[in-house]
Amino acid sequence: MPLALWALTISAFAVGTTEFVIVGLIPTIAADLGVSLPSAGLLVSLYALGVTIGAPVLTALAGSMPRKRLLLALLALFIAGNAFAAFAPGYDSLVAARFITGLAHGVFFAIASTIATDLVDREKESSAIALVFMGLTVALVTGVPLGTWIGQTFGWQSTFLGVVALGLIGLVASALLVPSNLRRAEAPSLSAQVQVLTSPRLLLVYLITAVGYGGNFIAFTFLAPMLTDVTGLSAGSVSLVILLYGASVAAGNILGGKLADRLGPVPSLTLIFAGLALMLVALGFGLTNAVFTVAVVGLWGGFAFANVPPLQSYVVQIAREVAPGAVDVASGLNIGAFNLGIAFGAWAGGLIVVEFGLSVTPFIGAGVVATGIVLVRLSGQLDTVANVVPAE
Numbered sequence: 001m002p003l004a005l006w007a008l009t010i011s012a013f014a015v016g017t018t019e020f021v022i023v024g025l026i027p028t029i030a031a032d033l034g035v036s037l038p039s040a041g042l043l044v045s046l047y048a049l050g051v052t053i054g055a056p057v058l059t060a061l062a063g064s065m066p067r068k069r070l071l072l073a074l075l076a077l078f079i080a081g082n083a084f085a086a087f088a089p090g091y092d093s094l095v096a097a098r099f100i101t102g103l104a105h106g107v108f109f110a111i112a113s114t115i116a117t118d119l120v121d122r123e124k125e126s127s128a129i130a131l132v133f134m135g136l137t138v139a140l141v142t143g144v145p146l147g148t149w150i151g152q153t154f155g156w157q158s159t160f161l162g163v164v165a166l167g168l169i170g171l172v173a174s175a176l177l178v179p180s181n182l183r184r185a186e187a188p189s190l191s192a193q194v195q196v197l198t199s200p201r202l203l204l205v206y207l208i209t210a211v212g213y214g215g216n217f218i219a220f221t222f223l224a225p226m227l228t229d230v231t232g233l234s235a236g237s238v239s240l241v242i243l244l245y246g247a248s249v250a251a252g253n254i255l256g257g258k259l260a261d262r263l264g265p266v267p268s269l270t271l272i273f274a275g276l277a278l279m280l281v282a283l284g285f286g287l288t289n290a291v292f293t294v295a296v297v298g299l300w301g302g303f304a305f306a307n308v309p310p311l312q313s314y315v316v317q318i319a320r321e322v323a324p325g326a327v328d329v330a331s332g333l334n335i336g337a338f339n340l341g342i343a344f345g346a347w348a349g350g351l352i353v354v355e356f357g358l359s360v361t362p363f364i365g366a367g368v369v370a371t372g373i374v375l376v377r378l379s380g381q382l383d384t385v386a387n388v389v390p391a392e
Contacts, residue, residue, distance in 0.1 A: 005128055007174045007176075007177045011112070012112060012134075014169075017139040018163045021144045021147035021148060021151070023221060024145070024242050025156045026041060027224050027229075042350065045346040046095055046098050046343070047102040051335075052340045054106050054107060068115075068179070071108070071115065075104070075167060075170055077101075078105075082161075082163045086158075086164065106339065141243065141249070148239045149239040195322060196329050205334070206333060209341060211341065212273055214348070214368060215341075215368030215369035217346050219349065223242070223245075231288065252302030255302065256305070272306045273370075273372050276303040277366040279296055280300070281363065312331060315330050348364075349361050349364075
């Protein structure tokens with residue numbers, strides 16, 4: 001694989017770390033800034049909202065910009081947002097910094113994926129994209145628990161400074177290694193984009209994505225305070241549990257893709273969402289038992305992220321039938337749906353914590369995920385009628 005791909009992987013590692021490390025730092029930030037846990041949880045929501053807004057808006061505004069220049073501009077915006085977070089004088093400034101950083105996230109992964117395919121032969125395109133997204137997976141396994149430990153030990157500002165350093169490495173590597181003569185992708189026609197935005201079939205899958213991810217983040221956003229305040233683990237132990245969660249995520253991502261290849265999107269999503277709902281219920285009942293909780297978290301991560309490959313594959317399969325001229329747009333909008341779900345889940349989780357307490361979030365999350373199962377089965381029935389994607 002070209003060295004330029006590794007520059008993109010390093011950058012993806014930095015972007016993935018800053019998105020999810022905030023989950024482990026919520027208690028630390030809340031205590032330091034004197035805000036409530038739900039208010040600290042909004043730092044997850046507003047980052048995800050920045051991703052959701054930034055992906056379509058920035059993509060449209062920067063459509064004519066050379067892709068290497070756009071890549072470097074996005075990394076510069078990412079670095080500036082994290083530097084702003086590291087030196088934020090208060091809560092409001094930190095909220096603004098998280099939103100700014102999120103703006104760069106969605107467009108970065110879209111542009112990095114297209115650059116990756118240009119750097120290799122056609123038969124290696126999938127492997128090239130997988131290498132870029134490996135940076136996100138490795139971030140969940142190593143960057144997030146390490147960043148959590150750094151923030152708990154040296155102050156949460158240190159974590160953002162560490163991400164700035166990673167971003168600078170990615171920026172310099174991309175500037176030196178990514179070629180400037182990349183081809184420009186043809187912009188989809190306006191009518192093709194309208195097909196994506198008005199297709200009931202695609203809109204239903206986007207809803208499934210948002211509901212399934214949102215249900216998970218109702219609980220996941222407040223994992224750290226649940227582990228310390230309810231389970232009774234030390235702050236240092238939380239980093240190790242998040243490391244376990246990240247390892248489970250990496251395994252679940254791979255298994256989710258294999259399951260979707262073998263069974264198809266609808267049956268695989270049904271099984272994955274059912275497993276996720278079961279894990280959330282088990283977490284709710286077992287939170288006061290440390291050993292049981294750690295064991296559940298070790299399985300929870302796998303189910304929580306195993307839905308990503310089948311959901312993305314599902315969108316692409318349907319888009320090829322209903323909007324063949326805008327498959328990339330359809331796929332990108334599903335990334336926005338993931339982050340819309342994260343934003344909703346973190347926000348709703350905060351409200352639940354205020355009204356009912358931390359221990360209730362897994363049960364509500366399970367209920368939302370169960371709604372996702374109903375939507376998946378409905379979508380499968382519509383597939384059968386429309387003969388778009390085999391349901392079974």
